[in-house]
Amino acid sequence: MTEFDVKGWCPGALRPMQSGDGWVVRVRPRLARLTRAQALGLCDAAQSFGAGLIDLTNRANLQIRGVSDAALAPLQQALAALDLLDSDADLESRRNILIAPDWADGDDSARLWAELAGRLAELPELPPKMGFAMDAGPAPVLSNDPADFRIECGQHGLTLRAEGRALGMALQHGQEIDSLIRLCRWFVDTGGAQSGRMARHHAPLPDWAIWDAAPAPPSRAPFRAGAMPLGLVVGAAFGQIIARDLAQVLAVSDVPAMRVTPWRCLVLEGVTAAPALPASLIVTPDHPALRVDACAGAPLCPQASVETRALALELAPMVDGSLHVSGCAKGCARARAADITLIGRDGRFDLIMQGRTDATGLSRSQILTRFERL
Structure with missing residues (x-):
């Protein structure tokens, strides 16, 4: 078999990754949402400092490709001006937090995402590709998306579930992130770092909780291209967007913000009818x-x-x-x-x-x- 190099970490904006076409710079938008100004600024940055391409990742992040050595620092400065840069690379690497894309202000998913994002420094040193899912809506929607620890809707309230385990623990309101951080410490203390991911760590779950809470059936499907109550879902082949095309759509619409999903599509908030779209952006669900x-x-x-x-x-x-x-x-x-x-x-x-x-x-x-x- 041909040898290949397995990277042990995910790129960021402060710690990018070299690829065949230059640096890959990953942006982790807070709550997987960009304001109109941030989205337009990101499109401009991708064209000014990269190859004009933006990738949508399966962790609902955005990647600017084709960044040269000379363009890297100016790109980082542009991202900082858009409030899309973390304070340091270590915190950035820990902020692998998926959120159900249809979250609303003040709901459990948004509340828990914000609390975990504010307490990242309390986490132990986890393997760099590990991540979290805040999936606390009426039913899980992120069950098939990458996460090592999930807070999700259970049959009788919110539960904390370790990836690879069918059952989780019931959570008390206001103590959810405390329990999550404690479970992360258990993972490290029991040698989980050697496994690399929670699904490969087979140590018995800690006895300070009862692990009998079943998640609610995943009755909600991932978003598909087309109109929905939240806005217009726009897909992109292979999750790669031409920045110029996206900027064109944003410029001619009144969209106040844009949400990123882990399903190779964006949500243009509040857009009820599809504007004229470039061929690279898709609103046909069965395309x-x-x-x-x-x-x-x-x-x-x-x-x-x-x-x-x-x-x-x-x-x-x-x-x-x-x-x-x-x-x-x-x-x-x-x-x-x-x-x-x-x-x-x-x-x-x-x-x-x-x-x-x-x-x-x-x-x-x-x-x-x-x-x-x-």
Whole structure:
């Protein structure tokens, strides 16, 4: 198997990551929301200091790609002026907090996000990719999104649940973050750092709580492109937005703010009808480009040996189920198995169908011919 480099941390704005097209600078907007001014400023920064592209991540963050060495400091200064920069890199790296995107002012999800964000310094030193989910709405909506510790709606009130465990502990109002921080300390004290993630840590849960609280059934589905009560949901193929196109939409609409979701889409608050949109922004819920996952691929990622996204777009109309095209064996673009997976290896592809290897060493043309016959 081709060797690849597994990064042990996630990029930030103060601690960016080098990629094949320059620095990747990740912005973690508070409550996953940007005001109109912040969103327009971010679009301008992506065009002025990067390649003009903004990625939506599965942790509801935003990434500016293609930042040169010379542009990095001016970009950070621009983000600070927009109030999108943390006070230091350590706190930034800890603020991996997902929030149910339909939170409202003063509700439990917003209250708990704000309290945890204000108490990050109390957390023990956790592995850098660990994160949290504040999913305290009427039913969980983030169950399939990445988090190690979840505060979510249970069958009889809010619960704290460790990832990989079916049941959690019932929470007392006002003590939720106290319990979360205590569970994080248990994780470290019992050797969890060696496991790296909560789902891989199999130590018995601490006996200072009763772990019998079931989460409420996940009756709410992730947002889909189109209109909803909160506003207009706008999707982007592979979660990559052309900054110029987004700025154009913001400029001609009265949207007061924009929310970021972990589902490769944005919510334009208060927009009830779709304005004229550039082709890169999608409001059709069943658009084929929104059903496929593909990483940046070559040449943008030095780990990848194949181009991914153009191939994925060409295959999308041919595939009924889920499709994942990965530039290497890491599979960064999708955490869970897809019906069909293509994995780049030494400039060609291995084909995985329903979890089983179907063919290896396929060229791009061989793949297209095969799928045209399905």
